[in-house]
Amino acid sequence: MFLKLISLEWKSFIRSASFKTNLILKIVLGLIGLYFIFIFSALGFFIVDIIQEMNLDVFSTINRYILYYLFFDLAIRFLFQKLPTTQIRPLLTFPISNKQIVGYTLLKSFNSFFMWIHLFLLLPLSVRLIIEGYPPSLIFLWAISIFGFLLSNNLLNLLLQNKKSILFIIISIAGITFIIHYFTDWDYLKYFEVFFISFYNNSWMFLLPITIVLGLTYFAFRDYLNNLYLDAGIAIPTKRSKNWDWIEGMSTKDPFLQNDIRLILRNKRSKGTLFLSVFLLFYGLLFFKDIDVFAISKASNILMFSIIVSGGFIFSFGQYVPSWDSAYYPLLMSQNIKYRSYLESKWRILLVGGLITGMLSLLYILLDIQLIYPLIAAIAYNIGINTHLALFTGAYIRTPIDLSQNKNIFGDRKAFNVQTMLISLPMFLLPMIIFITAAILGSPKLGYYIIIGTGIIGFVFKNMFFDKIEKIYKKYKYVTLDAYKQKN
Secondary structure, X not given: OHHHHHHHHHHHHHOOOOHHHHHHHHHHHHHHHHHHHHHHHHHHHHHHHHHHHOOOOHHXXXXXXXXXXXXHHHXXXXXXXXXXXXXXXXXXXXXXXXHHHHHHHHHHHHOOHHHHOOHHHHHHHHHHHHHOOXXXXXXXXXXXXXXXXXXXXXXXHHHHOOOHHHHHHHHHXXXXXXXXXXXOOOOOHHHHHHHHHHHHHOHHHHHHXXXXXXXXXXXXXXXXXXXXXXXXXXXXXXXXXXXXXXXXXXXXXXXXXXXXXXXXXXXXXXXXXXXXXXXXXXXXXHOOOOOOOOXXXXXXXXXXXXXXXHOHHHHHXXXXXXXXXXXXXXXXXXOOOXXXXXXXXXXXXXXXXXXXXXXXXXXXXXXXXXXXXXXXXXXHHHHHHHHHHHHHHHHHHOOOOOOOOOOOOOXXXXXXXXXXXXXXXXXXXXXXXXXXXXXXXXXXXXXXXXXXXXHHHHHHOHHHHHHHHHHHHHHOHHHHHHHHHOOO
């Protein structure tokens, strides 16, 4: 039965309206995957040399920071890993048991790049530790234990998708522990060092992560099985409509603004863009410390982080225009509505969101007044250029979003994924290229001024950009309509 389901998944892929785009993206993802395989393999083998050069005990240091590795893995999974989805509507009419469907869906979650990439780190590391004189049997059990915790992360990611309270608790604990370690001298990591070394010192301890994996598998299986119904999670509580007259009075040029604000505030998926925007605002705490914004070797990275921190809403919401309206996009296209009016309404909400996150990001100047240069440059570039690029990339993503679903376990996709990130790369790479060129030819300060000027030029010549973007949307109008009809 599993082979039959795999066959159906393959047919769904090759018959999709966006097959060519998906194929190209998968090839690009494959090349990027090979790159990360090389990086992880090299790191796993040579990390012993790196630690030895710092005159530290190799095995103790590795076990000391495993906790951070697990937290980082869980965060990456939550942001980038797609949920295992199965189109259950046609399957429920066939003699296929619900348990088989759920088992197949869970099995798909383990067949992920985010799962197997860790083996390319653990295996070379284990080989190197054995070369250094550690007993092979004990290293093998230790590696199995660490991989068991990574398997647990995969299952935990599935369970946390609809349990935001638990997710916030985990994020809070991770944030507090990181801040304590980063800003104080309290060495709490020594306790976790002892814990993970115990899997090496006590051979029976490897049963603990295996037990955790089996337990999480059971809970994930039951959670999926309980939601394996056509009406499960679809019903959304009816809320009293709010009065949005104040928006309608702002401008007659914004016929869609009221719907966009309602969409952001009412729907689970669109609310995630607000959560991600706030999350990215705190991203600078990891990097905006002991910085030099005028050192060429560091300035380009600081600018990139500033663009991410100040433009979170533009990236998270703008990259899925017009997919937010995919449910009623055919209706919109059948009305007497100008594409220009539709796109400008989306641009305005990106502008407002970008200004709000940009102003909040300026609080980082309290850490270092020099950050005013990269932050102002990033805000100007995000508003003047990236708002247009977000609309431009949205014309090529064409991923339908079902806002009617209250839960996203089956038949739905996460709003933030690797493919979207690849298409959005010019939003980050273009300002980096401009800045580095200006910094090399002149100075980092000149680079910041040029980035600010580029943003201003983009804002002034907005109409010219919109002419190009409008032509692209009109060109691919029927391709987009066909893609939104796809259910896979």
